[in-house]
Amino acid sequence: MMFRGLFEYTIDPKGRVNVPAPFRDLVQKSGQESLMITKFQDCLYVFPHEEWARIEEKLASVPSTDRQLAPxxxxxxxxxxxxAFDKQGRVLVPPSLRAYAGLEKDVAIIGMQRRFEIWSLQRHQQSCADFEKELTQNPELAKRISDLGI
Amino acid sequence: MMFRGLFEYTIDPKGRVNVPAPFRDLVQKSGQESLMITKFQDCLYVFPHEEWARIEEKLASVPSTDRQLAPxxxxxxxxxxxxAFDKQGRVLVPPSLRAYAGLEKDVAIIGMQRRFEIWSLQRHQQSCADFEKELTQNPELAKRISDLGI
DNA sequence: CACTCGGTGGGTAATTGTGGGGAAAGGTGG
DNA sequence: CCACCTTTCCCCACAATTACCCACCGAGTG
Known part of the structure; x- marks a missing residue:
C-alpha cells in the first residue's frame, strides 16, 4: 500500500474533502472503509489501519510520566x-483538525509512501517556496541532499 | 475499548461536561453507565471500570509504608x-477535581487509547504550543520521535 | 453524442451539545 | 431536632452539528 502523487481539491464548508481515487482504491481493495487521521507539523497525517496500529503500539509504550514525549x-x-468515506468517497475532517492545518478552501493531498498528508494548498506552496530559497543559501542542506544520492 | 480523538466542549456553571458521543457509546455498549475519574499531571484522567479495576489492583499492591509511592x-x-451520565450524556465533575484541572469554561477531551483526559482548553493549547516550540529547538526530542518510527 | 467516472454542492432528518428550572438530598448552625 | 442554604439530580427545550441522501457538472472515452 504505497501512496504517491500530489492532488489538489477543495474542502467544502461542511469540512468534507475528497480522497484521491487511487488512494481510495488502495484502501478499499484491502477491505477497509475508513482511515485514521491526525495532526503533525502544520498538516494532517493520514494512515491506513495496519499502519496506524503499528504507530499506536509505539505510542502506548511511552509512559505518561515522560515529560519530553508525553506532549x-x-x-x-x-x-x-x-x-469513514461517504458515498462519494470523501471524508469529513473534524473542526479541530481543520483548524490546526488551516484548511479553508483549497487543499493539497500528497502521497508519502505508507501515509499521505493533507495540506492547506497555500501553506504547502509556501513551504515549497521556503525550501527552494533555503536551498540556494544553505550549502549544508545542499550537501545533505546530494548525500542522499540525488 | 479504544478512545480516540480530540473534542472541545464547554463545562457549565454546575460543573457538567459533555462526554464525546463516540466515547459514551463505547462505554454504554459494554454495559456501563458510569466512569471513574481522577487527577494527574494537570488534567483529569477518565477510565472505564475494567481499566480502573486493573489500576486499583496495582495501587493496592503498594504498601502504605512506602514513603515514596504512598503520596x-x-x-x-x-x-x-x-x-454517572445524565440523560444528555454528561457527567458532573466534582469541584475539587474541577479546580485541580483548572476547568472553567472551555475544555478539551482527548482520547488516549484505554483512557481519556479532560483538559482546560487553554492549558492544553499552551502545552501543545510549548511542545511545538521545543520540537523546533531540540534535536534530541526530534530524534526520539523519529525513533518511534513515525 | 451518449456514457461513465471523478469531483463538487446542497437539502433534510436525526443526532449531539448547551442551558435552565424546579424537586430532592445533603450539610450546617442555631 | 428543626430551619435554612447549598449542591445534586432529573427533567425539558432549543441550537448546532452531522449523517445520509441525491443532483449536478465537466472531462475523458467508446
Whole structure:
C-alpha cells in the first residue's frame, strides 16, 4: 500500500474533502472503509489501519510520566480520529483538525509512501517556496541532499 | 475499548461536561453507565471500570509504608470518584477535581487509547504550543520521535 | 453524442451539545 | 431536632452539528 502523487481539491464548508481515487482504491481493495487521521507539523497525517496500529503500539509504550514525549503522544496520538468515506468517497475532517492545518478552501493531498498528508494548498506552496530559497543559501542542506544520492 | 480523538466542549456553571458521543457509546455498549475519574499531571484522567479495576489492583499492591509511592497512591487513588451520565450524556465533575484541572469554561477531551483526559482548553493549547516550540529547538526530542518510527 | 467516472454542492432528518428550572438530598448552625 | 442554604439530580427545550441522501457538472472515452 504505497501512496504517491500530489492532488489538489477543495474542502467544502461542511469540512468534507475528497480522497484521491487511487488512494481510495488502495484502501478499499484491502477491505477497509475508513482511515485514521491526525495532526503533525502544520498538516494532517493520514494512515491506513495496519499502519496506524503499528504507530499506536509505539505510542502506548511511552509512559505518561515522560515529560519530553508525553506532549507529543497527547498531540499526535490524542488527536487521531477514524474517518469513514461517504458515498462519494470523501471524508469529513473534524473542526479541530481543520483548524490546526488551516484548511479553508483549497487543499493539497500528497502521497508519502505508507501515509499521505493533507495540506492547506497555500501553506504547502509556501513551504515549497521556503525550501527552494533555503536551498540556494544553505550549502549544508545542499550537501545533505546530494548525500542522499540525488 | 479504544478512545480516540480530540473534542472541545464547554463545562457549565454546575460543573457538567459533555462526554464525546463516540466515547459514551463505547462505554454504554459494554454495559456501563458510569466512569471513574481522577487527577494527574494537570488534567483529569477518565477510565472505564475494567481499566480502573486493573489500576486499583496495582495501587493496592503498594504498601502504605512506602514513603515514596504512598503520596501518589493517596493523590491518584484517593481522588478517584465514580461519575454517572445524565440523560444528555454528561457527567458532573466534582469541584475539587474541577479546580485541580483548572476547568472553567472551555475544555478539551482527548482520547488516549484505554483512557481519556479532560483538559482546560487553554492549558492544553499552551502545552501543545510549548511542545511545538521545543520540537523546533531540540534535536534530541526530534530524534526520539523519529525513533518511534513515525 | 451518449456514457461513465471523478469531483463538487446542497437539502433534510436525526443526532449531539448547551442551558435552565424546579424537586430532592445533603450539610450546617442555631 | 428543626430551619435554612447549598449542591445534586432529573427533567425539558432549543441550537448546532452531522449523517445520509441525491443532483449536478465537466472531462475523458467508446
Amino acid at each position: 507529543f503522544v497527547r498531540s499526535f496520538g490524542g488527536s487521531a480520529v477514524e474517518v | 501518589f497512591v493517596r493523590s491518584f487513588g484517593g481522588s478517584a470518584v465514580e461519575v
